[in-house]
Structure formats: structure tokens, C-alpha cells
Amino acid sequence: MTFPLSRRTFCTLGVAAFALPAQAFALTDGEARRLVQTLVEEINGVIDSGRPESAMIAAFESIFARYADTAYVAAYALGADGRSATAAQKRAFSDAFNTYVARKYGRRFREFEGGRFEVQGVRAQNNYFEVPTRVYLRGEAPFDVTFLVSDRAGRPLFFNMYVEGVNMLLSERTEIGAMLDRRGGNIDALIADLRRAG
């Protein structure tokens, strides 16, 4: 439902990504945790800002672009259907999908007003880290949002999140699959729909 890094951390990471070949970058639990820490600080800032919906969506889009592994997220969401896509279609899908995600989840930010995310810890998995956070909303029982972080792209980025156990990326793959079915498998039509959806 959400995502974000301070400008300084982001720049540092950017420099690191350029300075080192991707393979040489070994993600540590501390880095994974810091990524999510700065991410949730940015989210908390947006939630607190009380800005209008359109501004929140724009803020979210920027956060998503900087903290999420957008290539992975798009490739996963398109799933097996992506294999037949041309390079231009992949590119266009990726752009449309990431904007769609920002719009869809950015809109929910309104419901989070006055709330905050808190990082709970970090757990190592095979080749990525899970960073559990707890979300406190006014007058609600707190709930769990877990971010999955890897340095697959050469720097720490989150590539999925679970909201109370629900795999959001799998949910989006399901949604994209259904949208594509509705269009008889036509990827260009799907991309056009995506630009209007969310």
C-alpha cells in the first residue's frame, strides 16, 4: 500500500550503484533495514502532510520510483505473458504499471492520515531480506506490512510487500492477468487500459 529514503541516503546509494558493479554489492541486514527506515519516514511525512489527494499521489509516485525495484515489479506483474512482449511493449508496460500502482495505492494514503509506520526488525531469507513494519492508524488496531528488500538491481530496493500476509505483487499479477484476459491477450490494449485504471 505504500513505500520510500532520505535524499542523502538516496544519493549515497546512487553513487554506490555507479561505483560498483552489481555483483559486487552484497546487501547486509543493516542496509535493508535502513532502506525501509528511510522509506517509512518518507511515507510518514506524506501521510502527515495533509496534502490533497493529487499531491499525495505525486509524492507516492516519486517514492515508488526511488525505493521500488520497478523493473522487477513490472516483470512479475506481467508474468508469463511478458515473455512474448516486444522490448517496446515491456518498456511501455513498465511505465504504465508503475504509474498505475502509484495512483492506486497513493489514493489509499488518505485513509492513513494521522497514522505512522514503524520498522520492527529485519529477517534474512535466501537472497533477500524481509523488513517487517507495523502500521498505527488512528482508532484502529495496528497491522503488519512487511517489505521484501534485495540488491538485485545493484542497490537496495524493495521488490514486494505483504499487508497482513497478503502478497501485494501476487495480487497485482492476478489483476493484470484478468485485465489481459479481458483484452484477449492484447498487450497494447492492456497498456492503454492501465493508463486509465487505478
Add this chain to the structure above:
Amino acid sequence: MGAGRAISLLIVVAAMAGCTAAVPDPGFNDPYEAQNRRVHAFNTSVDEGIVSRAGRTYVAVASPTVRTGVSNVADTLSLPRTVVNQVLQGRLLRAGRNTLRFAVNATLGFGGIADVAADMGLEHDETDFGETLHVWGVAEGAYLEVPFVGPTTQRDLAGSVVDIFLNPLDPRLEPGQRRAKLALRVLDKVGERADYAASIDSVLHESADSYSQVRLMYLQNRRYELGATPPEAVDADPLALDTEGF
């Protein structure tokens, strides 16, 4: 209802759920999908025509304070059922905390209107007989959509039926009080529908295949709640994916 009846009902239910075990992994066990989809379409129209409208009306007439009070009383009245289930699950510490929570809210919280126990560190902690069945080793069974009820599984449906008879408070209530208790629960649900209106609308009325979305969300969330390993977690390497070009 007597304990004897409860237990025989429970055995029937456990046997029912047991028969239908088999292969929930790797995805969803949904052999009744065609039927479920018909029920889903019906439930979606009920939501649109009745529940979501009722939610908007409720929010318009009742102040947030009143709605919180309704929610709290509904929660307090369901606590004895949670305590019974936690005892059956062998979670005696949590059953004890919830007993205390009930006592505190029923007295200091003016009959449950105020959730003072939460301020004392006794947070909301609910369970049901579906979870009890899970603790006892009963498998999830098939995914189901039930008219007016929504998404469930064979195990959770069986649990909901047993829960109707499991609250030790109910036999002590007068018929009028029982109706009031039901009314509070319905109002609480209607209020929740309104509170999460945007999220629920987006899933139920805006997604390309709301049936699949609801099934995925219900099953994954329920398994998470129960501490059952989600099948995707078994996925050795979620990063093994060709992202070239994206």
C-alpha cells in the same frame, strides 16, 4: 445449549472438514469455483445495493463516538466466545488476559462502551472456532463463498457454525438482549464497511476479477492470522525472474 450438544456438533463438523482436506498448496483449493463465482456475483450486488449504502447512512447518522461505543460493546459481548476458544486452543494465558479484558470493560468501561482495558495494555485479541480447528490439526478444506457471509473455507465455515453456540454469555441473555447483541454486531460490520469504503470498493467493484482478488486476500490473510505458512514462502527464489527490458 448444553456442552454435550456442542461437542457432538463439533465432532460432526471436524469430521466434515477432515473429509475435505487435501492439497491446499501450492495455490488455492477451489474445486467449487463455478458455484463460488455465482455466489460472489450475488454477494457483490448485495454489497452494492444494501451493505455499502447502509454503511454510508450509518456514518451519516451516528457520530464517531457512538460508532466506537457500538464497536466496543460488540467486541466485549464476543469476548466470552474468544475465551472459550482460547481455552480449547490451549492458549490459557491469552484466555486469562481476555477474561480480565472482559471484566474490566464490562465494569470500568460502562458495560463495554469504553475499551479501557486496551489503555491498560490488554489489547484486542480475538479468535474463533475456525482457528481452534486449525490448532487441532484440521486442514483448511476447500475455499467457499457463502451468500451474505462472503469468503470462507470449509474449516472456517464449520467454525462459524460452532461459534454461534459457543458463547457462554448467550444462554444467559433475554431474547431482547440477544436481538440487541445481534443488532450491535450488524451495526459494527456495517460501520467497518464504511470505514474501509475506498479499499473495499477498489477490490469489490473496481478490479478486473474481484472474485480472484477476494479469494487471494481472504486465504493469504487468514493463513497469516493463523500462523500457517503461506505457500509462496516455499518459493525458493522469488527473484529468479527475467526482468530484461522492463
